[in-house]
Amino acid sequence: MTAMLTANNGTRLAVLGLALLALVTLPLWMPGIYYVNVGSQILFYAVFALGLNVLVGYAGLVSLGHAGLFGISAYATGYMLQLGAGHSVAIVVALIVGVASMAVFALLSLRSSGIGFIMITLALGEILWGLAYRWISLTGGDNGISVRGRPAPFGYSLTDPVHFYYAALAVFIVAVVMVAIFVRSPFGASLMGTRDQPRRMNALGYHVWMIRFYACLFSGLLTAVSGILFVYYTNFISPQTLALTSSAEVLLMVISGGPGTLLGPIVGAALVVVIKTVVSGFIERWNFLLGAIFVAIVILxxxxxxxxxxxxxxxxxxxxxxxxxxxxxxxxxxxxx
Amino acid sequence: MSRKVTRRRFMAATAAGAALATFKFPSPAIAQAAPFKLGLLTVKTGPLAQGGIQMEQGVLTYLKEKNNMFGGRKVEFFSADTGGSPAGTKTKVQELIERDKVDTVLGPLAAFELLAITDYIAEHKTPMLSLAGAEDITQRRPNPYFLRPSATSAQAMHPMADFAAKELKLKRVVTVSEDFAFGHEQMGGFQETFEGAGGKVVNKIWPPLVTPDYTPFVAQIADCDGVCQGFAGSNPLRFMKTYAAAGLKFPVVTGETGGDDALLRIMGDEFLGMYSCCPYTLDLANDSNKRFVAAMQKDFSVDPGFYAAGLYVATQVVDEGLKLAGGKSDDHEALTKAMRSVKLKDTPRGDLSFDHFGNVVGDFFIRRVEKANGKYINKTLKTYKNVSQFWTYDEKTFLSRPVYSRNYPPVKS
Structure with a gap:
């Protein structure tokens, strides 16, 4: 029986190793640059979904305002670059802005949980969308902000799509490892405790609010990272990115893949991105297909x-x-x- | 709709044809010219889909007319649905350029989509012909690979304002338009010309793009003798209905989207007497337009509007440009130059040429909605010939002003 268990673990390791190998060698066997770019998109959306999953899966807090946080870090990057700042300054500022906004979000929305939390995050996300749309002197309004060029860490220019893919992959792997450590840590266990039995956790002397607050900050950090990757990938940011549909989309990634699991959001991100970008080129009613798949997931x-x-x-x-x-x-x- | 050529059917047919050709003629002695690859970015899902589907129909109509041949080269057509979002547009333009390796991109539809990819297009040196409004792409942020054979956002509003002030003798106008860049730029252009001609814009009202009920906005229309609306999509219908229901009788003027010919079949009496200015009009009596309208009615059972005509003309410009470039499409810079030097007489919108920014100089039609034989029609009253994006203003002075926006020109109290 123990042999069987180790065999299972072995299979698991082998599958993970193969997946990693496939990701690392992806630019070599993909039929063209276009598919490498799709790979990059899957990676940064996966980081986004991992960030949301910290709240949805492990803390039991469903947020419908994450596209606002995603967008605000993208805007911060674009705005800093527009002011003439360097890439590293822009990225650091964007991370700070992203996490700080998440902190404000958390201060306001952690007063409640469940439906209340959903509604408050939804409202906050819409406020950010409205600001992006209306604060024209800062955001360019509907016309958005164009970002010229991508950074070149250690002289490795990310303008090349393959280089960008590897940068996204590196960030992605770091994010996965961070989430894995986070989940296995005592803090992760206490977070899941606040999800399942908040009152008992409180009685045991845990500060439920504070645990949730830190989890929000961690989620905000991952969201900010993916927002920065997004703006460097598209070289453009406009209010549509912050809209409610984007929040719903990333929530679908988490829910379809499996909330509260490490690999679920990644699979969900891959599913949504592939259908949205690749399959939509062949099937005109791709929205319908996506809907049918979600229904199938819910049933099966x-x-x-x-x-x-x-x-x-x-x-x-x-x-x-x-x-x-x-x-x-x-x-x-x-x-x- | 069985006649509709979908992308998949088209690709399958092309592939089958190619396979058949190689089977029958194993080694042709003379190398055939490689097919010319034409990509289209359009919107087939979401609120913008109505115009987006007409865009594709316009392209297909022209390709069918030419038997899928541009000057001896076969045309391979790729159509991509952006979903009407900037990020989707970026992905789809990458698909067209990096995977399908198209020689020219047609579209996209909306200004925010165009703005998201203009730098990418310049970087990849691929000619692009769009009908999106975004003024600055042919003004203060020019893109050397861009052509706009339709109109900038304000290009139709300048003549409309001129007509409103000089012929309709309007003095005080309230503008109502969606609160996004296309609306801001349209109303800015109207205000500039209208106030230059002695009129005054007394109030500018901006309902959001998705407004369930226009009543509170219509209630703000007062102290004026005319209204200028700049709605797009199906919003003109809902606005005009609310406007008429409120009992307002001031004459209404609008641009190419607010009075689009494609809306005629779903209009009601509330539209009667509305003036619009458009770079295309259904009743233009030239050969090219008669052919185009007949083909659209036959294949798709619809009257073409601004979107279908815009893309038909764009495809015509590509065809003509390719001819001028000697059938060569490898050098994209030369191809863009050739397209920009195109001068056409027989198009569904009449004469057309391009200025040095790649923006169209062409005819604009003032029409009024009337009823004839139980059908609503846009009756052309006046044609402004050879209108450029700068109207009658000096190009330098025009470009030294800020781009038309929500706050420019400001409303003077």
Missing amino acids: VPEGIVPGTVRLWQLITRKRVSAPAANAEAASSEAAP
């Missing part, structure tokens, strides 16, 4: 693609092993999900 794997697939896989493989082994495995997987 309501917990999300990643945990759902794992469950289905276990269902299939369990038939082949003897009953006691299966029971033991079920017990162990319950103990350490």
Whole structure:
């Protein structure tokens, strides 16, 4: 039985290793630059979804204002560059602005949870959208801000799409590792505690509000990072990026992939980006297809693609092993999900 | 709609044809010229889809008329749906340029889409012909690879304001338009010319793009003898209905989107007597327009409007430019130059040429909505010939002023 468990772990490691290898070598086997660019988009949207997942999945707080935070860091980058600042200054300022706005968001919205939290973040996101739209002297209004050029860290110019892909991949891997450490840390455990039993956590002496506040800041940091990657990728930022539909889209990425799992948001981001960019070129009614897929997810794997697939896989493989082994495995997987 | 050539069907047919050709003629002695690749960025989903679908129909109509051949070169057509968002437009233009390797891009539809990709287009040196308004792309932020064969946002409003002041003898006008760049630029152009001709804009009202009910905005229209509206999409219909329901009778003037011919079939009596200025008019009696209107009615059972005509003319300019460039499309700089030097007489919008920024110099038509044989028509009353984006202003003076915006020119109290 232990051999079986290690075999499972081995499979898991092998799959992760293969996925990593595929990501690293992606520019070599993709048929063209266009697909490398799609890869870059998946990576920074995955970072965005990972950031939102910290709140949605681990803290149980659903935010509908994250596109506002995503956009405000993108705007900060664009505005700093427009003022003539260097790339590193622009990026640092954008990170600070992104996290600081998240802090303000959290101060206002953490007064409640559940539906109240959703409504407050929704309103705050819309306020940011309105500011981007109306504060024309700062944001250029509807015309947006154009960003010229991409940074060149250590002389490695990111203007080349393949270089940009690798930069996005590096950021992505750092983000995944950060989230993985975060989830396994005692702090991560206490955050999940506030999600499942906030009152009991309070009674145990945990400061629920403060734990949620720090989780918000971490989520804001990842969101800001992805916003900066986004603005350097598109070289353009306009109010549409901050609109409610963008917030809903990233929330769909998290929910379809599997909230509260490490890989779920990544798979969800890949699904949405591929359908939106690649499949839409072949199917005119791609919105319909996306909707149908979400309905299928809700019916077949309501917990999300990643945990759902794992469950289905276990269902299939369990038939082949003897009953006691299966029971033991079920017990162990319950103990350490 | 079975006649509609979708991208997939088109690609499949092209592929099948190519496969058949290679099968039948294993090694042609004379190398055929490579196909000319034409890309289109349009919007087929969301609130802008109505215009976007007409855009594609305009291109398909021209390609069908020419049997998919531009001066001896076969045309491969790629159409991409941007979804009406700047980020989507960026992705789709990358698809067209980097994956499909198109020689020329047509579209996009909206100004914010155009602004999101103008730098990218210049960087990749691909000629682009769009009908998006965004004034500055042919003014203060020119793009050497850009052509606009339709009109800038304000180009139709200058003659409209001239007509309103001199022929309709309006003195005090309230403007109402959507609160986005295209609306701001349209109303700015109207105000500049109207006040130059002795009139006065007394109030500018800006409802948001998505407004469920125009009543509170219509209620602000007062102390005037005329109204200028700049709505786009299906908003003109809802605005005019609310306007008439409020019992207001001031004459209404508008631009190419507010009085689009494509709206005629869904108009009501509230539109009767509305004046519009447009770079295309359905009733222009020349050969090219008759051919175009007949083909659109036959293939798509619709009357073409500004969007379909705009893209038909754009495709015509590409065809003509390719001829001037000797059929060569490898040198994109030369190809853009050739397109900009195009001078056409027989187009659905009449004479057309380009200024040195790549913006059209052409005819603008003042029309009034009337009823004939139970159908609503836009009856052309006056044609302003050879209107440039600078109207009658000196180019230098015009460019030294800020771009038309929500606050420029300001309302003088």
